[in-house]
Amino acid sequence: MKFEKIANPVIEETFYKGVHESGLPVYVLKKENYSKYYSILSTRYGSVDSAFQFPGDREYTIVPDGIAHFLEHKLFEQEDGTNAFDKYAALGASANAFTSFNNTAYLFSCTSHFNENFDHLLNFVSHPYFTRENVEKEQGIIAQEIRMYDDDANWRVFFNLIDCLYINHPVKKDIAGTVESISKITKDILFDTYHTFYHPENMVLYIAGDVNLEEISDIIDRNIVKREVPFNAEVKPIEEPGGINRKEKVQKLSVSTPIFNCGYKDKNVNLRGKDLLKRNLMTSILLKMFASESSELYEKLYSQGLINDSFGTDMTCFYDYSFVQFEGESKEPKRVAAMILEQAAKLKEYGLNQDDFERTKKLMYGKYVKSFNSIEAIGNSFCSDYFLGIEPFAFFEVYEDIHFSEVQNRFHELFDENMFAVSIIEPV
Amino acid sequence: MQDRKIKDGISLHSLQTNKFKTFTLSFYIHRPLKEEEVTLNALLPFIMKRGSGLYPNLAAISKKLEELYGGFFDCGIRKKGEDQVICFNFEFVSPKYVKNDPQYLNEIYRFVFDIVLNPLIYDGGFKEEYVIREKENLKDHIEGLINDKKEYASLRCLSQMCTGENYALYEYGRIEDMERIDGKVLYNHYQDILRSSVIDVFAVGEVDLKPLEQKLSGVERSLVSYEYPKTSVLKKSSDIQVAEDKFEVAQGKLAMGFRTNTGFCDEDAFALTLFNSIFGSGAHSKLFNNVREKLSLCYYAYSRLEKQKGIMLVSSGVEFENFKKAHDEILAQLQDIREGKVSDAELNASKKAIVNILMSLNDSAFSMEDFYLSGLIAGKVTDIEEYIRKIEETTLEEVVKVAGKIQLDTVYYLTGKEA
Helix, strand or coil: CCCEEEEECCCCEEEEEEECCCCCEEEEEECCCCCCEEEEEEECCCCCCCEEECCCCCCCEECCCCHHHHHHHHHCECCCCCEHHHHHHHCCCEEEEEECCCCEEEEEEECCCHHHHHHHHHHHHHCCCCCHHHHHHHHHHHHHHHHHHHHCHHHHHHHHHHHHHCCCCHHHCCCCCCHHHHCCCCHHHHHHHHHHHCCHHHEEEEEEECCCHHHHHHHHHHHCCCCCCCCCCEECCCCCCCCCCCCEEEEEECCCCCEEEEEEECCCCCCCHHHHHHHHHHHHHHHHHHHCCCCHHHHHHHHCCCCCCCCEEEEEECCCCEEEEEEEECCCHHHHHHHHHHHHHHHHHHCCCHHHHHHHHHHHHHHHHHHCCCHHHHHHHHHHHHCCCCCCCHHHHHHHCCCHHHHHHHHHHHCCHHHEEEEEEEEC | CEEEEEECCEEEEEEECCCCCEEEEEEEEEEECCHHHHHHHHHHHHHHCCCECCCCCHHHHHHHHHHCCCCEEEEEEEEECCEEEEEEEEEEECHHHCCCCCCHHHHHHHHHHHHHHCECEECCEECHHHHHHHHHHHHHHHHHHHHCHHHHHHHHHHHHHCCCCHHHCCCCCCHHHHHHCCHHHHHHHHHHHHHHCCEEEEEEECCCCHHHHHHHHCCCCCCCCCCCCCCCCCCCCCCCEEEEEEECCCCEEEEEEEECCCCCCCCCHHHHHHHHHHHHCCCCCHHHHHHHHHCCCEEEEEEEEECCCCEEEEEEEECHHHHHHHHHHHHHHHHHHHCCCCCHHHHHHHHHHHHHHHHHHHHCHHHHHHHHHHHHHHCCCCCHHHHHHHHHHCCHHHHHHHHHCCEEEEEEEEEECCC
């Protein structure tokens, strides 16, 4: 396998990029002075992908909600009766996996025996073993996990917000599905879904540490086989209306103080690559200018005792959905939401402050540089960026190109009162 | 890590390295965990985060951090045995990645010193407005413990185990103490502890430390000798205690507290660490593989050690009707280790898992500090290489022996309300 070197002299970091003959893209971050190694194999298949179609098919194949997450659990089961964790454990690695809205990722970190661990990662993800019995057993475990999330106020408040913002989009569904939906999962559905989406062309591999590129190539050759058919599944496009589903959702759970998530659904979607990265960087800058501890809004809310230091902002996005949120605890969450809207209206009238913009831009630079301290953090953001068409170090070019006037325009676009909703968890 | 004594009770631990993109600076003020001052200590970081002499409010601090390329600052409390550590942690992008800004490092020091050593004072006390607000926040924080049922169950179990001991105190203090605290009381306390506490300062990165040393040598001292707060290992022999709380929850939590009868500095502490890994720490452990995987009894089940206090805590999320099954199975797994029923694979995987964690510490400045700090407090710093060697040398017999010393103390159930 051939690798192309992508070096960044400013932060003194180097990626090696290659495409395996199977179509699997491979990215290596060389970290010569680190004790740790880290690798993630990620597939572009997540909780939102429950309806898809093959060329020539007239009908969409619909799979039960929660299947991506179920697959993630099930891939750890090996044909010889062991669990994939066992071998990692024998090799001293720390391993995990996660399913998000759009990806499923398998990862490990270790400080020795990298090659063996890496071989194991590629091997077990390439060898699904599903039986009727092991599927039934997993239904029990995942049902427990779902019930655990049912009590988790922070999880609930987030999904209730998405449910307010989105009318059709499956991003509003719980990642693990429901106890009912997962009961419909069978081994045949798992195999079909696996063979469709765990296709080398639909995946990406990231490796970090003091590794040897030739050895890595050999291990990939041994484990990843070129498929006879190219990746050809098409996920059903989602028709999401422009507006929001509802303005407000309140649920009662066992918490001491109400917690809230409120935010705006973004109208500016269907971007990719650098355009998307730029939109996201501008969104981050805006959220910080608007609501970080240095903002007027924060000062007002905090001094009136309406928020505490759990208050923060976040954004969630993929090609076809994007929203931002304000989150925290408050005795009067509705007043917080009202003050956010008031402040947005005020700033729309009087304009944003350019000094705030310049400072926040500096912060974004530092944050990016700092992220290279953690090979895990870089890996995780690399994988989600990759599927959005964003290459390593694209940050620098895009960052230089962000101007105050554009951020002001973006503010007017994103902070649209009609696209705002509030989710609250109240004490029982 | 290089250690330098700056003054009585003040040490600077530094590591010059270009490995990280950042320069980290931390200050740890050690206080004995006890009723008289637990809430004062807990409140202090909350107030000091609100403003300092040069940066008198949240916005000023936050703006300065943004100007310093997104510098990180936090302060809070860590409980290490019966040492209530007041922590100030800072992290900044290394000066080498900040071009065209010759004053950058000076600005960092100016900011850091101001936050830690030059608090905002009005009329001989902290600003009353901040104290009132932060007392409320701390109160909410304490009342909010029940929001995280997993953590709440662990805390309840621990405090039940250590009833009557200082360790039972929650490190964020007690609501009943707050009334008597005002800006003056708290400022007097700040001045007092700055003079009379052991203070550890850590600096990791590639920067000139002279300004830091200079500043630290100016800190006043008031005692003849300085000692870290001491923690006694939990010892008692009573019946097993059972405690229960009811909440509106769908899933129960089971917490089981054990006395390990092994102290941080004891020779068999390494065997205990290895025991814990075999028993319940990680995907290779007996609890994970049996209680979770084989019997599908719960979504999580793990054990962790409170090494300074000689406690092991098992936490688990279980359906109410499975409480007894999970409880029995956890004890059965412990019994297996006591009887030496540990495979070579389990033993090796556990050793490797610990070695992996230890080696990984080298890649994070804050993790390295915390490991080192625990050793300093207990009075025995084992460097990472030495620690790895000790773990690798530990035999199954030693694990069995240390497992034999472990006694169940308290079982705590967080359960649902009847419909």
